[in-house]
Amino acid sequence: MSGGTGIDIRLTLNGESVVARVDQGDRLLDFLRYGRGLTGTKEGCGEGECGACTVLLDGVPVNSCLIPAWQARERVVETVEAVPEEELASLLESGATQCGACTPGVVMTAWWVRRNRDLVDTHTLRELMAGSLCRCTGYDGIIEGLEAWLESAAPGGESEGGA
């Protein structure tokens, strides 16, 4: 139970154990950007539609704008800052990014697909990526980049459900 001005939470953030006091009105998005300075995660619509704020929670993509920060307690959170730069080559070469507003969310969902390749046994890449709205690329560059990324050598990192 928590009252007053703040709630103390412990979580694993980009591989590090973190203890923090969050405001009751803070979203996970606010905590990441303003509490931790992880400004790679963007706010787009603020209503769970555009996917710009996508982070991985316990290994699965979620909209960080929809999650009260206090719900991140005891969870594993990964942001775009945790994705190794060299992993992004395929997306860069295919023109998966233009203005960049959706890109951190696109990268996080693509990173999740990359780490859980069996997803393509049941889903198309377009269905898996449907939670990111992109108004620049027409999506073809994103899908081509992800296809190339999936064909490249296996990454490190955790699979879905891993912590």
Next chain:
Amino acid sequence: MTVYSPRDLDEALDLRARHPKATPIAGGTDLGVHWPQRIAGDPADWLDLSGVAELRTHTWTDDELVLGAGTTYWDVIRDPRVVGALPLLVRAARQVGAVQIQARGTWGGNVVNASPAADGVPVLMAYDAVLELRSREETEEVPLSEFYLGYKQMRLGPDQLLTGIHIPRRTYDFEWFEKVGSRSAQAITKVGVAVTRRAAEWRVVANSVAPTVCRCRTVESLLAEEHPVSGPSDLAPVLAADVSPIDDVRSTARYRAEVLARIIYWGLRDECPMFT
């Protein structure tokens, strides 16, 4: 504003009884929309169910699938047994938002949020799901088709939590789900329908066309009695007895009524010899 964070179901039921005005929250895919504005305008207390492990599991018995109320759409999509045994659950789940929403939105939350547009509810109702409502003292079972009383009104006591959804495992002759939205992902339903048939027993459940998700019992009778239907225009007057669509931000009453008749007609045409 106070946030109550129970660690297990007993503690959750105890907090629910002691703080009946605290709003239960699980995945937050509806309550979290414009969260800062919601918090600023409303000093409500919250009962956070996301840490209650007992609610997060789904279990199979010989007779039924029991979804813990906190089971997410993604949990169901990722269980290959569901596709085989209760395929409409997966079909509906994959039409909710995209993975970011599917991974957070819960079946129980979808039921008690009581939106007329709820995407998970028509398939649950077409499968004759029964809700498990628990308080500290007792457990009550209520058929989902009898749970809603009116717009956002339901048979849920101030000390009760929806803890589980029991779905009978049966063999169906026909199972079908259709959702009409503005696009194929990230859309809220304009009109939707789930249909099951076992021999002459039909379930036809529609959403976004009435104050609650509802069974279309007049249509179910027409199908069971094998009345001839020569086109969507024959179904529309029958449906008028079952549904009462309105104009709102997503669609119009006229569109919803016409499209519901069309999707039911074309969806069932191959299944029903009396549809000509």
